[in-house]
Amino acid sequence: MRLFCCSLLLFLFFGCSNTGKKHNNLIEFIPDNASLIIKTNNLESLNSSLKNNDFIERFSKTTAYNRLQEKLKPLALLKPLNEVVLCLSEGVNDNLDFTVITKLNSNIFETDSLPNYTEETLTYKNKTIIKSTLNDNSFYTASIDSVLVVSSSKSIVENTFSSFNDDDEFKKAYRTTSNDKSCSIIIKPNSEFISTFFIEDFLTLNNFTEYLALDVEMNQNSIYFNGITKALASSKKLINIFKNTYPQVNQTQYITPSNSDGFMSFTFNDFKILESNLLKYQQKDSLMSNAILLNDVVEVGVIYEDKNRAIVLNSVDVIATKDALIAEQSVADTYREIEIYNFSQPKLFVETFSPLISDTHANLYCILDNFFVFSSQMDMLQNIIASYQNKTTFSNSLIFEDTKEKLSDASSILQINNASALKNIFDKNLGSDEKFKIVEYNQSAIQFIYDNNFAHVNGVVNKNKTRGSINSVSEELNIKLDNDILNTPQFVTNHITKHKEIVVQDVNNNLYLISNKGKILWKKRLQGPVLGRIEQIDIYKNGRLQLAFATPKKVYVLDRKGREVKPFSLNFKDKITQPLAIFDYDKRKDYRLLVTQGKNVLMYNVKGKIVSGFKFKSAKNAVVCKPEHFRIGSKDYIIIKTNKNLYVLDRLGKIRVKPKQSFSYTNQPVFLYNNTFTTTSESGDLVSVNPLGNVSLRKLNLSNNHFIETTSKTLVTQSENKLFIKNKTTELDFGNYVNPKIFYINDKIYVSTTDLQSHKIYLFDSASKLLPNFPVYGNSTIELNNIDKDKNLEFVTIGESNAIILYQIN
Incomplete structure (x- = not known):
């Protein structure tokens, strides 16, 4: 460990003494071949979120997760103080390489007393690289301009000395991420780790977009993410088919049966614009001749039921859309008084919207209000009709109500999955059928909302609420x-x-x-x-609250980010024996902090200075509970209690009331009960002292081990x-x-x-x-x-x- 730290520090101060440009922005050190980048400002908080998240806990049982965890074991040694960037890359022979980038600090690694740990110093072009081995896992470390780079790949570390990430589009995506979420993830669509978010097999991230930058928030029973995705206008990426269109309010949920696997909906305000964009994407001269059917459609939905599909057209002009189907009036069946017709061009939707729609042979259709529903499966259409009439669709489910809270009403693309569909998506990303159960996650969602040359992204993985x-x-x-x-x-x-x-x-x-x-x-x-209890104070009188409390040797005041508020913390040589007492006499936030040390009581102000006007310094015996402040009428009373005495003081610490009787008291607190200072005696009686010093005793016959609480x-x-x-x-x-x-x-x-x-x-x-x-x-x-x-x-x-x-x- 000493060799490791000394080598790093020597390299930091002497090895980088060239006069070239300094590089201390972490993004510059991200390897060019990294396809998944995870950023967090609090690695410890992220680890806790992962540990406590129910979905991640289920996913942790997969082979893929355990392989990744084994590979990343060396990262447990890291103790960063601020932002950390983890990059995953595909190495040689399909191996996984990781790279961690963070600011250097003197205690960044904790390797003391680790068994099976060795390290050696390597040289690369007069630069220092440290090779560490822990339980046969090797990783490499270098420091450049106060930035620490740790990687499982020696070549990646070597490249950081001379090659810096200059991908401007990637940097733009990276800079959109937040610093106050559990983590942020940047995905390059050629990623080997995340290949798709979609149910459709032909709809991959690689043909959909170029970059995704997502902020991720993890709670115990949910994962939320939002961010952006972008593809250059010159690139052939599917997200660009929505250019110059405006997202509409999605309505496919109103017709999707609740027993379906889910649905995907895509919307547009003008089909002619979408058609033009689709032709460019598909490199065709024209769509099928009867695309006139789509002229008054603003939404196309795909309902998934195992391998079966139904296509939903949401029309803003039902009469015009019916007219476009005037030649398709051959009745195949009638179900619940709804006629189901034959449709003579079953490949229309695949050829028009591929790869958003694939493997669909829609030769039947029915009309339900403004929805035109097409499928090759009679029983699927009947299920849709029954669910629509019975109001047992996604929109009627309580689960969907919870899901849509995190989504926008209008989106260019919206996909909702049940647990089965979500599991299939994960299996496609993992490349295998992993055995993990997520049946309680019966609705997850992702949506894309196209904007000016980019799209907003929102996503939900939510456990069903009971x-x-x-x-x-x-x-x-x-x-x-x-x-x-x-x-x-x-x-x-x-x-x-x-x-x-x-x-x-x-x-x-x-x-x-x-x-x-x-x-x-x-x-x-x-x-x-x-x-005792942690109290909250407003030390700056600006509405912002701090945590104030004592430990046996210190008095702390922390802000809401856990940082110590100056002039605190205060250090004490003698032991603090009771919880910190905080008084605000006139509710003006002029706080007094009382510190108890055995028989002695010290009063401080919020500047950490002793209040010299407080005259009470010491009781005759040890104080047995936290000092209390009460106000009766216009008078203030400070109560300090020992096993032998009850001191009733004024603001200056002078005796205001002297009880006319004394008792052997318990360690129970003193309360203001019926305008008397009330506690218990060792004999198990209730003792009350009024503001005149009169004492009343109430026989309660409490045992030695008793408790008291009052309002x-x-x-x-x-x-x-x-x-x-x-x-x-x-x-x-x-x-x-x-x-x-x-x-x-x-x-x-x-x-x-x-x-x-x-x-x-x-x-x-x-x-x-x-x-x-x-x-x-x-x-x-x-x-x-x-x-x-x-x-x-x-x-x-x-x-x-x-x-x-x-x-x-x-």
Whole structure:
């Protein structure tokens, strides 16, 4: 490892000391023969998205995936700090070559203590290349102008010293990609890795376009992508047949039976323009003589049913289109009062629209309102007629409703697939019939929307949503982390969307921010476990929220990208013993941060400076819970509690109220309940102190291991298996219960508790009535809220030791 780092650094500072042009843009190092390029700004987040995505998990069982994973094993050693570009190329003898390009940093490789790892230094034209071998897999590394290039191919690395990517069209496509998605993919249609997106065998990417640049967003149960595709006007690519046409609203879904494999629809505003473009593409002088049938058509659809096809014409002038069929009035059959006619030119559609339509011998047709449907299969036409009349088409399915949310209404080409068709498309790309099951992905989609010399691309691979019945509890996400979970997951607010996101820490002290769709937004290593809850503050008073919390040796303030906000973090020599307390006395965002260290309490402002006016420095004994701030009327009260004393202070840290009685207190927090400062004593009683110092005692006979939680008027206690809500006690099964929690949402009170022994989460209303379909599985307290502004509440908990579960209450 030392040899590796020293060689790289020497090369970086001395080997590149020529006076030539510096190259530090990653795109310049992409090999010319790369046919699939993957870009990400967060490799760790991408790895987590891949690990947690259900579709990728199913695909990972394929031979092709495992071969690729084996080939890319050396990449696990990489620890990049910013953008990473992965390129896949076809090498000699049909071998797969990979190339990784990223900015150099001093800790880019972690190879210390790796068994079966060796490295050697090679020289190429006075340049340094390092050959590394791990478990018989070799890869090569070089550094050029602060850019690190790692490849399985020695020749690719050698070429980076003298040859830089100068493909302007490729660079334009690359620059359209985003920096804030799971990843971006650039596909060259000659790719050996992705050959088609289409059901039609003759419709390949190679004859369709030149470049695709797609931004990909992966959630647990879905993959979305959008971007552009482009082909030069001089190139013979099918996407150009839509030049000078305007996309129309697709309607083939209104006539496609829900039991079909799917459909493809292509639209245009003027068939004459499309016809002219098709003639150029097909290098013909003219189309078939009766193309007059298509003059008033704005959409052509192909319905797929196994190997069978039906062609759908969507006409804007039904009478004119019927007139074009006046010679085709020979009735073959009547089904449900719909006449099915013979059609004498079955090759019309293939010869007109090839390769968009192929292998179709349409010698029958029927008319359903503005749709003219052609097929060679009588039973297929009958199925279309029945589905149209029964309203059991794609457009009537709930699955399609979910799919079209990510699509535009109008498109030049739209293809919708069921699970079987999607599987067949993957098999064509993989070159084999791989055994992986995706039956739950019963509608995926891709659409192309032609614009000025390019087309927009949108795509969806969506797992079928299970529609929850009223009052049901459905598992929405199950997110696996790299390590076991250390603390209870909680919700925080995304100040941009106003939705909730999830923050959680693992046993290696990595803090994660996770979107409410299951995407890991970032992961940050902390110096120690988070104490208590993470709070949110607006340190700049501009509406942007930061995360504020303490670990045993530091106080952190992080922005929504996980970056430390200056002057934080603050380092402490002595141990912090309680969660960070944050006070905002007048709701003006003039925050005070209270740090507890044993008996001592320190107050800081948001500039990280000690507030000198706060006079309270130390209690007589160790503080046993987080300091609290309450306001009653116009007066502020700061509560600091030890096992022997309850300190009720003013803003300056002076004693404002002295309780007239003292008790041996528990470690339970202090709450403002019925305008009194309320907690519990070691004898299991409720102790309340009013603003005059008067003390009241309420006998509750709580066990030694009890919990308390209150709102201003609602008291909840948990004592062994007895849950007390207001004035009602509910006896639960004996178990190991965590502290109960109260949630006040939409003018309703909910109370939760969890039995860690039986892994059951209970949720009650304010009348101590268990909500329907509870208990559910879980291994921690919960956080309950509306995370996405629909009508349903969600809650998050720990599932397996390394996973968090997001439930929805329907």
